[in-house]
Amino acid sequence: MLLSMLPFLLLLLCLSPSLPFLLPPPPSPALLAPPLSANIFKFLSDKTSEGLTQLTTIASAVASGNATAGLASVKEYVDQENEILRARVQNIFPRPELDLVEELRKTRPASPEAVEAACGTLKTLLLRSDVGTAASDLVAARMSKSLLPLLEDGPLKYSDLLAAAKVHLLATLAPPPRPPPAADCVPVYLLMGANGMGKTTTIGKLAHRLRKTAADLGNPDFKVLMCAADTYRAGAVAQLQVWAERAGADIVGPADVLLGLGREATAEACAAVKPGTVVYKALDRAEEGGYDVLLVDTSGRLSTNTGLTKELAKIYDIIEKRLGGPPLETTLVLDASQGSSAVTSSATWGKSLPITSLALTKLDGSSAGGSCVGVAASCGIPVAFVGVGEGVDDLREFDAGVFVDSLLDVREAERAEVNARVEVLRTALLAEREKEEEEAREAASNDL
Numbered sequence: 241m242l243l244s245m246l247p248f249l250l251l252l253l254c255l256s257p258s259l260p261f262l263l264p265p266p267p268s269p270a271l272l273a274p275p276l277s278a279n280i281f282k283f284l285s286d287k288t289s290e291g292l293t294q295l296t297t298i299a300s301a302v303a304s305g306n307a308t309a310g311l312a313s314v315k316e317y318v319d320q321e322n323e324i325l326r327a328r329v330q331n332i333f334p335r336p337e338l339d340l341v342e343e344l345r346k347t348r349p350a351s352p353e354a355v356e357a358a359c360g361t362l363k364t365l366l367l368r369s370d371v372g373t374a375a376s377d378l379v380a381a382r383m384s385k386s387l388l389p390l391l392e393d394g395p396l397k398y399s400d401l402l403a404a405a406k407v408h409l410l411a412t413l414a415p416p417p418r419p420p421p422a423a424d425c426v427p428v429y430l431l432m433g434a435n436g437m438g439k440t441t442t443i444g445k446l447a448h449r450l451r452k453t454a455a456d457l458g459n460p461d462f463k464v465l466m467c468a469a470d471t472y473r474a475g476a477v478a479q480l481q482v483w484a485e486r487a488g489a490d491i492v493g494p495a496d497v498l499l500g501l502g503r504e505a506t507a508e509a510c511a512a513v514k515p516g517t518v519v520y521k522a523l524d525r526a527e528e529g530g531y532d533v534l535l536v537d538t539s540g541r542l543s544t545n546t547g548l549t550k551e552l553a554k555i556y557d558i559i560e561k562r563l564g565g566p567p568l569e570t571t572l573v574l575d576a577s578q579g580s581s582a583v584t585s586s587a588t589w590g591k592s593l594p595i596t597s598l599a600l601t602k603l604d605g606s607s608a609g610g611s612c613v614g615v616a617a618s619c620g621i622p623v624a625f626v627g628v629g630e631g632v633d634d635l636r637e638f639d640a641g642v643f644v645d646s647l648l649d650v651r652e653a654e655r656a657e658v659n660a661r662v663e664v665l666r667t668a669l670l671a672e673r674e675k676e677e678e679e680a681r682e683a684a685s686n687d688l
């Protein structure tokens with residue numbers, strides 16, 4: 241059975257976009273004979289219509305006894321798929337305002353006034369890209385402060401402007417300092433957000449990603465536990481169960497609480513179990529079972545619902561108390577198209593519990609990713625993940641560098657020079673900060 245599944249597993253491996261592509265030695269044509277081709281057919285047809293076309297090519301190659309050509313065709317297909325995925329991720333970021341970028345590209349500021357004007361243009365670019373007023377003001381002001389001293393060496397180059405913008409945009413998107421997560425206990429991801437944002441799906445994708453990364457790093461036994469703390473919505477536990485199976489994770493739900501108490505786990509009884517009690521049970525299980533990570537799914541709620549917000553805070557408190565420190569991540573899951581309402585809800589929830597990261601979902605749709613990065617900047621919460629589809633592989637870590645390059649239209653040919661300038665400016669910035677801190681310390685000791 242296992243042997244007969246081998247080509248299918250190899251094909252899955254090849255199609256996985258984040259794995260380095262290692263084409264295995266071609267299996268014998270006999271192994272690719274039906275009914276295995278039916279399995280392959282199902283997998284590819286589940287993907288895209290291009291997959292279907294590729295399948296036909298492979299099937300014809302195998303039928304004519306040329307399996308190597310069939311596999312070569314798979315490789316080509318994988319390369320194409322990876323390219324599409326890369327483009328999809330790139331496209332989630334705002335399209336640069338090319339007229340403003342061109343204006344900046346042509347300037348060679350040689351005076352403080354010209355530097356101010358260039359920073360003003362950059363600010364307009366950020367505002368038009370929905371980065372938000374506060375963040376745009378801050379970046380433009382810091383940019384001009386970094387650039388003015390460079391005038392001593394002559395007129396500025398476009399790479400100086402880009403580099404200054406990049407340094408300060410990255411600083412704006414960088415995570416703020418926060419207390420370290422609890423040590424020596426299971427890392428917990430608590431996912432929260434309004435109804436239908438993609439919490440459960442993100443948990444499934446995250447579990448898969450964590451397990452796959454661990455396996456790539458040589459730990460195929462990485463154990464993920466999911467906690468089904470959405471006891472309100474009928475079907476929510478079953479939905480998470482499906483994701484647990486898909487991702488190779490275990491799950492604790494209200495039924496486990498009831499069974500632990502020797503009670504019957506009827507649907508009615510399960511719905512009556514408090515989410516906090518399920519979380520408590522999951523923490524027990526994670527500890528006893530030596531799990532590597534615990535992912536907590538919560539029910540959808542509006543930030544205006546004070547009762548449900550209190551309940552979320554209670555879940556957070558239970559975790560914090562049990563761990564002796566905060567969860568590793570308290571992640572607010574947002575549908576990327578819900579820009580302004582996201583700012584309001586994150587601000588409201590932020591008063592009840594510290595949100596440490598955002599997961600932006602549905603960025604594969606037509607929604608504007610830029611406004612959500614504006615949200616990240618205005619909420620002061622970094623984006624950790626982006627969802628780019630409904631599949632188990634469709635979760636990406638947010639790359640602020642790629643975002644900023646896309647926003648500023650940094651071209652391939654310019655990248656090395658810009659990044660070199662970024663390093664120079666960053667070093668100068670750090671030195672300046674250290675000097676300021678030193679001066680503050682001296683002033684404080686003089687006051688004593």
Ligand SMILES: Nc1nc2c(ncn2[C@@H]2O[C@H](COP(=O)(O)OP(=O)(O)OP(=O)(O)O)[C@@H](O)[C@H]2O)c(=O)[nH]1
Pocket residue numbers: 433434435436437438439440441442470473476538539540541573601602603604605626627628629630634
């Ligand atoms: N296209 C796309 N769809 C997504 C993505 N993430 C989630 N979805 C879809 O969004 C819908 C809602 O996802 P769920 O994970 O059930 O959302 P939820 O926040 O858990 O919903 P509630 O539990 O009802 O609050 C589902 O149909 C998902 O398949 C994404 O990144 N891209």
Ligand SMILES: [Mg+2]
Pocket residue numbers: 439440441470476537538539540
């Ligand atoms: Mg859900």
